[in-house]
Amino acid sequence: MLSRLAQARADRGWKKARLLHELRAAAGRRGETLPKDESLGRRVAIWENQGGAVGGFYSDLLCEVYGRSAIELGLTEPVLPRSPDPVVPDEGTMPHFSxxxxxxxxxxxxxxxxxxxxxxxxxxxxxxxxxxxxxxxxxxxxxxxxxxxxxxxxxxxxxxxxxxxxxxxxxxxxxxxxxxxxxxxxxxxxxxxDGSALAYARAQQAYVLLDGDRPADAQALIASAGRSHAPIPPSLRAWLYAAEGEASAALGDRDAAIRALDAADALLPDQVDASLPYLMLDDGHLARWRGHCLARLGEESAIAELSAALAKMGEGNYGRAEVSLRVDLALAFTARSDIAEARKQAQLASELAGQTGSARQRRRIAGLLGL
Incomplete structure (x- = not known):
């Protein structure tokens, strides 16, 4: 039976070399360096197969690369609370209010x-x-x-x-x-x-369903979020339409996706709504969103949308968003049978994904080109 640490690597489908690469990337983000592969590989074997103790530094790295807690990885055991001594409650005691x-x-x-x-x-x-x-x-x-x-x-x-x-x-x-x-x-x-915050949280939650390969449920959840009886600002309404377009693209429904994205574009205000700091949406981000949907539908036209969005975004300003955009570009170039450019974009995305620790995007990259 695999240890929990070994099972985490098996769940990712990683070879040991991939784990060593991810550990080095995580250490680099902290300004640290790790031993040579041979030495580091021996440590991993001891941790996974012999239950060797993992120090705090390496425990933090493993939690980061796997996106799991130390308890989930079997690196530490949960502390069970000691049964308190029985006490007679003081009926007059009030809680400590904030x-x-x-x-x-x-x-x-x-x-x-x-x-x-x-x-x-x-x-x-x-x-x-x-x-x-x-x-x-x-x-x-x-x-x-x-x-x-x-x-x-x-x-x-x-x-x-x-x-x-x-x-x-x-x-x-x-x-x-x-x-x-x-x-x-x-x-x-x-x-x-706050009706706007409620609609946003519900619609964003739909992305858990999208990543869990349940696009129909995701689309239904986004649609229900948009049916709020409370007034929703135009910028948030545009965001909801764009999210609905992405769910439609995941279902392969091109017409519904384009209609939703067009509706988002029509509603998008000229100015960013400062009252919604959690909402990151302007014409550049919407172009990226449209490009993502077109790439997901396998359309070459995504390249122009994504290239324009990348130019407006500015490299290095939005790490995770840039990773996603470059993965979409790789998909679009693949649809055009330009494998060399697709691999270039996928490699750039892979490097950025290592810097941001995005397991979500690393899975997309691996599924795209088998990296």
């Missing part, structure tokens, strides 16, 4: 935005632990805050933080964690009364 005010909500909002900006540059693997801890902190504050407008604002911030962490978990290939974090986002948005 000291919640507008300035604290502003600080939480600023922390979410900082994590969001780091995520766009570095990718989910580098920032996920911080994002997850932030979600837990905001959730604790909200749960022990007295009802009122300030609590509602904090709940709206919890929704944004949880949706962001959920997207990072999805990028790392952890679909279960991604689903649970989006459930937190949905519940918090519903409590806050």
């Amino acid at each position: 000291r919640l005010d507008a300035s604290l909500v502003g600080l939480l909002r600023g922390q979410t935005q900082n994590i969001r900006l780091l995520d766009r540059r570095l990718g989910g693997a580098a920032i996920f632990r911080q994002a997850r801890a932030h979600v837990d902190n905001v959730e604790q504050i909200v749960r022990y805050a007295l009802p009122g407008d300030i609590r509602d604002e904090a709940a709206a911030e919890l929704s944004q933080a949880a949706a962001l962490a959920g997207w990072q978990a999805l990028d790392m290939g952890n679909l279960d964690e991604a689903w649970r974090l989006h459930e937190t986002a949905v519940s918090a948005a519903r409590e806050s009364g």
